[in-house]
Amino acid sequence: MLWKLPLSIIAVVLLSGCASSPTGQIEVFAQAATDSLSKVESVVDEFNQARINDRIVMMAQSDDKYVTADFAKLNDLHLQSNKQDKLALQRATQSLASYAEALADLAIVGSREELSIAGAKLSQSLATMNGQYQALAGEPEPLMSIESSSKLGRLVAELGSYYTEKKRAESLKQVILAADPPVQLLGEAISVELLSGVIESRLYAMRGNELAGHFADYNARVGKMNFAQKKKALDQLYDKYRERESAAASVDMASKAVKSIMKAHAVMAKELEQGEFESADILNAVGQIKRDHKAFDDLESLISSCKTEIMADPEKGIICKAG
Amino acid sequence: MTQLAELNTAVNALNNLWPLLSGDEKNRVLEQRNELNIKADELAVKTLLEGTAEIEQAVAQLNETTQAAIEAKDAIAVDVARIEKVADTVAKATQAVSKLAEVLLRLS
Structure with a gap:
């Protein structure tokens, strides 16, 4: 009977401890962040393609003659060709993704399931021993009741969970608070400097180079065209102009996704500082990452499924032009 | 970043000019546009490869x-x-x- 007292006390401690344990939200944050960051890679691909296209545009705008060897030079433009020379954007994104992955691993280490199996095995063995005792001693009463032996097994599982959850909570708090300043700095650098500042501005200028070529063609032919021909040609030029305006759509979406990760991380850090592992604010911030990620997916599927042309509509946003 | 922004602005401005020109004049402006465009591309790539000390x-x-x-x-x-x-x-x-x-x- 003596062991029953500490057991009941421990059970109460366990129940109160579980209420503040770090569970789903941090893990969900880490998963959502990993998914969103993988999309930044597609922006790098788009930039690579645009650079190659830009060189072909410059070739087409000159009166020079070309041979096959001139195209071979285009391969050197691919920024991912040298793996040792990773882009700052990729290094920064990879650093954030590794962090998110480590955070997800830390958030789930020592799960209840793992420890429950150990506890269940123990309960089973105790029950067997109980039966043997009754048979050997010829006692009608068991050494311990069935209820008690299963409680002991549960105790092992719960004590383990309590211990690991407490330790995990302390570690998560330390890690997230220490990571917040570099996460904010990197997020800002990725979204503002690298994505918007470098890639978006270059995409815009490169699309402009191509558009100028079409204007030059139009201007060279305009004297020989009637109204209908000019209207048709100008409509086509306008479509290309709109296309340039939407060139940076994926950059905007990626930038938005990175910003929502930064925001969610800042919310988490703030809440953890106050000892809150789960809150409505964290839930909302994580939800925003998922919504931004979904928007990115929508755009991606729109781009991949569009059989005509992607363009910006002032009222509808990015759309697939009707065939 | 400022230098890259200046180069891109110059490229965009020249793209609004050379389609109106012809002959040698057009070729001269186009050549200038290409030169600035390649400089902008190189600077963008350099920034993307190196990043900044802060990053x-x-x-x-x-x-x-x-x-x-x-x-x-x-x-x-x-x-x-x-x-x-x-x-x-x-x-x-x-x-x-x-x-x-x-x-x-x-x-x-």
Whole structure:
């Protein structure tokens, strides 16, 4: 009977401890962040393609003659060709993704399931021993009741969970608070400097180079065209102009996704500082990452499924032009 | 960044000019546009490859924190393994006691 007292006390401690344990939200944050960051890679691909296209545009705008060897030079433009020379954007994104992955691993280490199996095995063995005792001693009463032996097994599982959850909570708090300043700095650098500042501005200028070529063609032919021909040609030029305006759509979406990760991380850090592992604010911030990620997916599927042309509509946003 | 922005602005401005020109004049402006465009491209690539000292420092700092998270996870995993080992040892001991009891029962 003596062991029953500490057991009941421990059970109460366990129940109160579980209420503040770090569970789903941090893990969900880490998963959502990993998914969103993988999309930044597609922006790098788009930039690579645009650079190659830009060189072909410059070739087409000159009166020079070309041979096959001139195209071979285009391969050197691919920024991912040298793996040792990773882009700052990729290094920064990879650093954030590794962090998110480590955070997800830390958030789930020592799960209840793992420890429950150990506890269940123990309960089973105790029950067997109980039966043997009754048979050997010829006692009608068991050494311990069935209820008690299963409680002991549960105790092992719960004590383990309590211990690991407490330790995990302390570690998560330390890690997230220490990571917040570099996460904010990197997020800002990725979204503002690298994505918007470098890639978006270059995409815009490169699309402009191509558009100028079409204007030059139009201007060279305009004297020989009637109204209908000019209207048709100008409509086509306008479509290309709109296309340039939407060139940076994926950059905007990626930038938005990175910003929502930064925001969610800042919310988490703030809440953890106050000892809150789960809150409505964290839930909302994580939800925003998922919504931004979904928007990115929508755009991606729109781009991949569009059989005509992607363009910006002032009222509808990015759309697939009707065939 | 400012230099890249200036180069892009100049490229965009020349793109609004050369389609209106012809002959040598057009070729001269186009050549100038190409020159600035290539400079802008090189500068963009340089920025994307090198990043800034601030970015590198933040990457290093975050990588350190990531390592700390991995170490914390490993330490917890070791503790979990220990708890499981204790439970397992106790379970094995009770099984051994049960087996012994079984033998004793047969002998008695």
